[in-house]
Amino acid sequence: MNNIPKPTKTELAILNIMWTISPATVRQIHEEIIKSGKTSYTTTLKMLQVMHQKGLVTRNSEYKAHIYEPALTKKETQKQMLDDLKNRLFGGSISSLVLQALGSNAKTNQSEIDEIKALLEKVEKGK
Amino acid sequence: MNNIPKPTKTELAILNIMWTISPATVRQIHEEIIKSGKTSYTTTLKMLQVMHQKGLVTRNSEYKAHIYEPALTKKETQKQMLDDLKNRLFGGSISSLVLQALGSNAKTNQSEIDEIKALLEKVEKGK
DNA sequence: TAGAATATACGAGAAACTTCGTTAAACACT
DNA sequence: AGTGTTTAACGAAGTTTCTCGTATATTCTA
Structure with a gap:
């Protein structure tokens, strides 16, 4: 099987670093990690x-x-x-997720709103 | 302290049931759970x-x-x-999350699109 | 009121995740 | 070649999450 599991909390933190600096050695990744908290090199390696x-x-x-x-x-x-998240908490509905995301967050700036609008148009057209 | 932790995967499955049938006894919740898989009553209780x-x-x-x-x-x-999720994977940006959510999902129906548009207007006005 | 049914509490074990020390190999430099 | 440095591998222990059996108390019912 070719199925990649969902990363855990710690794994995601490491991936976030790797998306900015990879390809990278363990050492390089570890140097980034210790900027925000102490951990052993071997922990990162493992x-x-x-x-x-x-x-x-x-x-x-x-x-x-x-x-x-x-x-x-x-x-x-x-x-x-x-x-x-959509499947586990929003009954499989992306729009319900989007509505909740937008609704609980008023500080979205104009260019972002425009971007979302443009995307909505595209979705609308593509039907 | 008054801080409620993020529910785990299994806890979330139970909460999903409770949001539909609670207030409920362990027995009632358990009856729902076993509709989609075998588990002991005491597991649910615990x-x-x-x-x-x-x-x-x-x-x-x-x-x-x-x-x-x-x-x-x-x-x-x-x-x-x-x-x-926003903080751990979208650099704290809700609009980036929303864009990704809408972008990777073309099957959003018209009434949902309208709903999202209306909400966007509201966000826009409220600035 | 005695036995069956139903409930909670609790602890132990399995499984997944995280941390770290020890060992040994590869390499770097006199 | 010999010493010190850097690295991977590995196993073990600590944590959290999940599952379940057993003990015990309460309630039902015949």
């Missing part, structure tokens, strides 16, 4: 190994220091997790 | 006890069979979890 085992990241072992990359783009992961 | 301990549900112990209710409404929980 996390990457487990994530590789799960298929969340790929790695190149050609050199002594392996080089890691996320298996999915940030966008793909966003889609995956949004989909999960 | 989950509710832990959830009560965490503050996710309230209970009335006046009678032999305690009566449970969610501590938060479904809407409040939706807001809470959307907020969490």
Whole structure:
């Protein structure tokens, strides 16, 4: 099977770093992690190994220091997790999710609103 | 402290049932749960006890069979979890989340689109 | 009122997730 | 070559989450 599991909380934190600096070695990733909290190098290493085992990241072992990359783009992961949340809490309805998201957040700026509107038009046209 | 933690996967499944049938006894909740999979009554009971301990549900112990209710409404929980996802995967930007949600989902029907548009107008006016 | 049914409490074990120390191999530099 | 540094691998322990059996109390009913 080719199914990549949903990342856990800690795994997601690591992926967020990797989306900005990968391809990267464990050392490089670890340097970023410790900017916001203390952790052992081996903890980071172990996390990457487990994530590789799960298929969340790929790695190149050609050199002594392996080089890691996320298996999915940030966008793909966003889609995956949004989909999960939609199914588990919004009865499978994306619009219900969107309504709730917009409704509980008034500080959306004009250009963002325009962007959303434009996208809505596109969705409308595409029917 | 008054802080209610984010429900886990299993806890959320139970809350989903409770939002439709609560106030309810463990027995009633359990009957719903076993409609989609086998579990022991005591498992359900223990989950509710832990959830009560965490503050996710309230209970009335006046009678032999305690009566449970969610501590938060479904809407409040939706807001809470959307907020969490937004912070952990969308850099704190709701509009980026909304764009991704709408973009990766073409099958939004017309009335839903209209609803979203109306809400956008409201957000726009309220500035 | 005695036995059956139904409920809670509780603890133990399984499973998933996270952290870290130890070991050994690869490499870097005199 | 010999010493120190950097790395991967691995296992073990700590945590959280989930599942379930057993013990005990309460309620029902025949």
